[in-house]
Amino acid sequence: MAHAAALAWRTHLPDHVRQPLLRFYEEDELERVCNALARPPAHSCVRANTVRISGEELAGRMREELERLAVREGPSEHAGVSRYGEVRVHEVIGDAVVIRPDEHDAREILPEGRELVVSRRCAEAVLRGSHIFIPGMMGCSPHTAKGDVVTVLCDVQDRFLRGASTHILSTRKLDPKRMKGFVSNHMHEVSDEKKQQFRLNNSKLSHLYGDTNRSSDASFPELPEGIVVIGKGVMQVDRRVAMSAKEGLGCIMTECIFRAPPLNGLLPGLMYVQNFPSIVVGHVLDPQPGERILDMCASPGGKTTHAAAIMQGEGSVTAIDRTQAKAAVIRENAQHLGLKNVWVLKGDSSSIPPVGGNVPLPEELEVDAVEPSGGGVGGEVKKKIQFDELFDRIILDPPCTALGLRPRLAVDIPPIEMERTPAYQRRMMHVAVGLLKTGGRLVYSTCTINPEENECNVAWALKALPLKLLRASPIVAKPGRPESDRQRKGEGKEKKEEEQKQEQKKEEKEKKEREGKQWMGKGRNNLQMIKRRTSE
Template sequence: MSFRRRNIKKQQCEAVVGAQCGNAVLRGAHVYVPGIVAASKFMKAGDVISVYSDIKGKCKKGAKEFDGTKVFLGNGISELSRKEIFNGLPELKGIGIRMTEPIFLSPSFDNVLPSYLFLQNLPSAVVTHVLDPQPGEKILDLCAAPGGKTTHIAALMHDQGEVIALDKIANKVEKIKQNALLLGLNSIKAFCFDGTKALKLDMVKDADGKPPFLPESFDRILLDAPCSGMGQRPNMACSWTLKEVTSYQPLQRKLFTVAVELLKPGGVLVYSTCTITLAENEEQVAWALTAFPCLQLQPQDPQIGGEGMLGAGLSFEQLKRLQRFDPSAVPVRDTDLGSLGGARLEDLVWLANKDCIGFFIAKFIKCKSTEKDP
C-alpha cells in the first residue's frame, strides 16, 4: 500500500460514512451499507459519489447533507439509491458504494487466494520472525486477535508444535479459528480468555490444555499488547487525550508479568505494540528490566526498523537492541521506486520505515541466573 495522497476531483453528490467505516475505506475497502450515515437527496444507483467520513460522530442517520467536520475519502459508484439504503427495512449488509478513486492506493485483498494469503503490515510480519518460533515448541500468543501473527507463527513452525492463542473477545477468537481452518493450520488452539488471568496459581495440572496455565509452560511468548494504536495509518482518529494514552500502561504491565511467569527459563518473550509513544514502548522495556532481573534484552533479527527512542533511561546499547518503526521520524527524500531492484540495504530500510505503520518491538530472554543485561 502507498500512503501518498492522490488529487481527485470531488463530486456534487455525496455520501457520509462513520469513522470506523472511513478507516476501512482508507485501507482498501469498499463502503458497505451499514457504514453509510447520510447521502445526497437524489442519489441513485450508478451515480458517481464523493465519500466523506464523519470523524466526530455528529452526523444523523439518514441525513441528506452534513456540514460538520468530515474528511474526503475519494469517489465511488453507488450500488443502491438513497431510498434503498434508508428504506426502514431490516438493514442491508452488501456493498453500498464501490470505491473507484480512493485517495490512497490500497487495493483490497479480501477473498484473494484466501487459502494462501493473509495480508499483514510489514512490522507485523517482522515481529513474528523476531520471535523465531521453532518446530515442536509450545508457543503462546497472549493477545492474539485477529490472528495474523498467530497463523504466521504456526506457518514458521511448519505447523509442528502447539500455538495457543488467547483473546477475551469471543467473536475475535472465532475469527482466529476460521483463519486457522482456512489456512489448514492444525497446531493452533484458540481460547476466549483474559490474558491477565492466564497464570494458574494452584499448581494443579489440567489434562485438557485449556487456560489458565502453570508457570513456565511455554518456550516462546508473543505479547502484542493492547495499546493506544497511534502508529496505525491511515487513520480517522486525529487526536488522543493524555488519559487515553496513559491508560494502557498498567494493563500492558499486568500482561507482561503474566507472560514472564508463563515463560520457561531460556525462553523468548517478544513485546510489541502498534503505537509510537515512549510510555508504552521504551518505558515499558526499562520497567521490565528492573522488575524482572531474570530478563535480558536481546538483539533482533531481522532489524529493519530504527533504534529505540531516548528518554526512558535505557543505554545506547539497549536502544540499539530495540526496533521502532516510526514514519514521522523518517526524513523525506526523493527516491526512484523503479530503481530499487539493485538498491542498497539502507535504502530499503529507509523506504520500509517511510511507508508503513508505526510499530515497536522488544525481544527478551528469560535467564536462570539474575545477571543483568549490559
C-alpha cells in the first residue's frame, strides 16, 4: 500500500551531548536548534572563482545550467521562477552566489516501485541536492535493475550490512539477518534470545529521528524506528553492481523531500561549492596581495583557495593538513581552480614548533613543501622553513564536534570527543600565535554550536595569549554568545549550585551545633541534679 510521508524532522541528541549544551541553551531554544539541524539550509551557495569569473557572471551561467537541469522535472509551480528557485549574488559578499529554492517546506513523497536503502551520510548529502553514489548504497529490493524507479529510504542508525535484500515498505519490519551484529557465517551462533529481542525492538513504531511516514490509512503501520523516506530516484546500475562496486553513480534522484539543486560537477573550474559561513571567513581574513597566509587545518581546501583567489595570485597561501590523502585533495582543488600561489604541506598543526627562533620545518612537512615559483601546487620541493612569526594572517578552522552541520539526521559523537575537543583546539590556538607575526590577524572558525568550542575558547585565548579581539567585517549574521551568557548559563549555574552546597553545609553545621547545645544543656541539668542530691 502506498502512503504519503508526513514529516516531523528533528535531530536526536544523546545525553552526553545534550547536557553540556544545556549549560548554555534553554530547553526550548535547544529544541528549536535540533529541529533546524535536521533540515538542509534554506539556500544553497557557491563561490565564484574570481581569478576566472565574477560573481555576477557566475550567477548568469548558473541560471542557464539550472534551467537545463530542471527540464526533465517539468515547469516550476511558480511562473517565471526556476524550479530550483532564485539565483542571485549575495548583497554583501560579492563572490557568493545564492540559490534559494521556490519552496523550502518538506514535501510529501508517495513511494512507488522498489526500495533502496542508503547510509545516513549519503542521505544527508542527498538532502543537499546530491545524487546517490554507489558507496552510499546499503541495500535494495531483490532483482532491482538498471532503470527501475526506487523509493529511497535512509537508515538513520546505519544498522544494515551492505548488500542486504530489503522489504521494509511491504513488511514494515527489519530483518535481523540483514543487520549488523546479527549476521555471521553460522547463524546458529546468534542466540534465540537475541533474535527475539531484536524482533521485539523492530516491532516498536515510535520514532526518535524524524519522519514518521504515516499512511493515509490510520490502520496501516508506520515504518520501523530510524527508517525515513527521503525521496525517489532512477537506478543507474543493477543490484549486483550497486552492492559490489566501490565507486560510480548509482541512482539519479528525481524527487526529494527538500528541493536543492545538484551542484557538483557544474561549471568546472569556475566555482567552488561552499557553505556561506565558510565564504564569510575568507572576507573576514581579508588577505592582501603579497602577504603570507596560513590555513592550519585546510582540507578540502575551500578557505585556502578562497584566500588565494582574493589575493589574485600575489603572495602565498600555505595549506597544512595531517595526512597525505587530505593534502592531495587540497592540491587537486587548487589545480582545478588554476591557483598558482598555494603551498600544500602534510603535517600536524597542533605540533608545529611555534617559538624558539629559526625553527626548521619538521621532516614530515619537508616532503610535501611546494614553492609557488616551482609550479605552485604541482611540484614537490624539499625546503627548510622558519615557522617563527612567519605569517601575516592565519585561518584556524580546527577539528570540532561539527554539531552545526546541516542536515544532521543523527549525532554519533563519542563522549570523550565532547570532553577533549575544546582543549585540543586551544592547543592549536597556542601554536597559531607563535606562527603569527606581531600585528597579524588570526581568524578562528568552527562548524559547531557548542559554545565551549567557540565563545569560551575565544575568551580563553584573550586571557591566556597575546591577542586582542577585533570587530569582524563584514557582518552578515547575529553576533555570537557573549561571555556573560556563559557566566549566566554555565559558570553562573555552577556558582549557584556551589552556593547551595555551602548553604546546605552551613545549615547542617548549625543543626549539629544546636543538637550539641541541647545535649550539653541536658548534661548540665543532670549535673545540677546530681549536685542537689549530693548536697542533700
